[in-house]
Amino acid sequence: MPHTLAAPGGLLPRLVTRVGRGAVETGRALADLRTWLPLLLAQMRRLGVDSVPIALFIAAFTGIVLALLSRYIFTGAVPIYFVGALVGKTIMMELGPVLTGLALAGRVGANIAAELGTMRVTEQVDALETLAYNPKSYLVVPRVLAGAVMFPFVTSLAVVTGIAAGWITSINLLELTTLEFVKGLRLFYRFKDIWFGLVKAASFGAAVTLAGAMMGLATKGGAEGVGRSTTRAVVLGCEAILVLDAFWALVLL
Amino acid sequence: MIRFANVSKAFGPKRVLAGFTLDIPDGETTVIIGFSGSGKSVALKHIVGLLAPDSGLVEVDGAVVHELDHEELTRLRRKIGYVFQFAALFDSLTVADNIRLGLVRQGLDEATIRSRIRDSLALVDLADAEDRFPAELSGGMRKRVGIARAIALRPRYILYDEPTTGLDPVTSAVIDELMLRARRELGVTGVVVTHDMRSAYTVGDRIAMLYQGRVRQVGPIEAIRHTDDPVVRNFIEGRPMDLERLAALAEER
Numbered sequence: 001m002p003h004t005l006a007a008p009g010g011l012l013p014r015l016v017t018r019v020g021r022g023a024v025e026t027g028r029a030l031a032d033l034r035t036w037l038p039l040l041l042a043q044m045r046r047l048g049v050d051s052v053p054i055a056l057f058i059a060a061f062t063g064i065v066l067a068l069l070s071r072y073i074f075t076g077a078v079p080i081y082f083v084g085a086l087v088g089k090t091i092m093m094e095l096g097p098v099l100t101g102l103a104l105a106g107r108v109g110a111n112i113a114a115e116l117g118t119m120r121v122t123e124q125v126d127a128l129e130t131l132a133y134n135p136k137s138y139l140v141v142p143r144v145l146a147g148a149v150m151f152p153f154v155t156s157l158a159v160v161t162g163i164a165a166g167w168i169t170s171i172n173l174l175e176l177t178t179l180e181f182v183k184g185l186r187l188f189y190r191f192k193d194i195w196f197g198l199v200k201a202a203s204f205g206a207a208v209t210l211a212g213a214m215m216g217l218a219t220k221g222g223a224e225g226v227g228r229s230t231t232r233a234v235v236l237g238c239e240a241i242l243v244l245d246a247f248w249a250l251v252l253l
Numbered sequence: 254m255i256r257f258a259n260v261s262k263a264f265g266p267k268r269v270l271a272g273f274t275l276d277i278p279d280g281e282t283t284v285i286i287g288f289s290g291s292g293k294s295v296a297l298k299h300i301v302g303l304l305a306p307d308s309g310l311v312e313v314d315g316a317v318v319h320e321l322d323h324e325e326l327t328r329l330r331r332k333i334g335y336v337f338q339f340a341a342l343f344d345s346l347t348v349a350d351n352i353r354l355g356l357v358r359q360g361l362d363e364a365t366i367r368s369r370i371r372d373s374l375a376l377v378d379l380a381d382a383e384d385r386f387p388a389e390l391s392g393g394m395r396k397r398v399g400i401a402r403a404i405a406l407r408p409r410y411i412l413y414d415e416p417t418t419g420l421d422p423v424t425s426a427v428i429d430e431l432m433l434r435a436r437r438e439l440g441v442t443g444v445v446v447t448h449d450m451r452s453a454y455t456v457g458d459r460i461a462m463l464y465q466g467r468v469r470q471v472g473p474i475e476a477i478r479h480t481d482d483p484v485v486r487n488f489i490e491g492r493p494m495d496l497e498r499l500a501a502l503a504e505e506r
Contacts, residue, residue, distance in 0.1 A: 028323065118344075119343075119344075122339060122341060123337045123338070123339065123341040124341050124342075124343055124344070126298070126303050126335075126337070126341065127335070127337055127341035127342075127343070129301070129302075129303060129330070130301050130303070130330055130333065130334075130335040131330070131354055131355035131358055131406075132327045132330045132331050132355070132358045132359075133354075133358060134323075
């Protein structure tokens, strides 16, 4: 069996060839700065800034529910100022990056897959190639880099919003003072809580945009093919987020 | 000169080209005719390396296209303008920016780019369409912009993929005139893929019929017009095919 795997044309050589070719193509696309650099800013605005409202909406309600849940969990057993600790810690380290990532997997991943899928089936990707452009440099690199840079930015805003919503809920509905909430917030705080969430968000951004771009470029057929690619991109993006989430927890915690 | 030598190409079980051999001399317009789905566009895509042959080779100016490395292929593509069947204009860019994209890649200065955009749009009688988006143009206008985008590159070759398909007779005649004008004023070698015989007779110097994956007959317009080959005759006269007779002919060959 190992002999078959390693034989010419076997699984192993084919895998090595594919990975090698992918690495060379990625390197070539990244090195083509004059193609992707002018497009980066527009993608950052489109994929990042335009996603802020949905991310903040989700974060605000997450903060409210977390505050209410923690009071329910802690009643009688744990001091009530622990609400701040639970809201802060879970939003910074887990719910902020993951929920923002999942929301953006829908919004951004679907958007990229549909756009690039349509470009593929209407031969616009072929047209780019005939104009001597590398489609990966022109279409994939600026989107993936924008995702990796902007997801942490959007997540930061979502974290602040989620904690603020938890704080407002606590002082209005839970009979907690601001001082108590902040005391809880600072109780187990470590700087790692912040960068851990942001590293995750950056990897989610790269994964979601890459899934969207790859599915879009692999589109076959007409409108039905575009629909299929869009669905696949969202599913793959969500799966990648959950797998990466577990990976970072294993590696960094 | 472009040369197809015994090119075969299959997509899964479907063999599209099977020993396709054809020389396309410089300075002429060669028209490739054939039934829908006969592999005309597939043949065209081999010239710019969008597809690679399963066997055989395609040469452009002595270079075997599928053996070129990335840089060489990029240089080759700069010599070739490609007019796509549905124009393949970039939806998000204005007409001027669609043309600009290929010129920027050639490293031209801004003044030259501006003048090339103006000249090429004037050549296709769309001087006032610079700031319009593809969605605001009719089918015929989109094709004219596609031609302008190709000729702005000052290519050595222009490949036209079904340039008159889906257009009314008057607009088709306009496109034919533009192809003639491009050849007359820019001296480019043209390859036109079509099943529109009126267009083939108007723009072509030579016609090659692609049938069952290979060239059935190739020759000057008059030779094709007066052919005694039943397959070619049926096609150019638009007569329904006697399928049994054609199957027998295929067997004989």
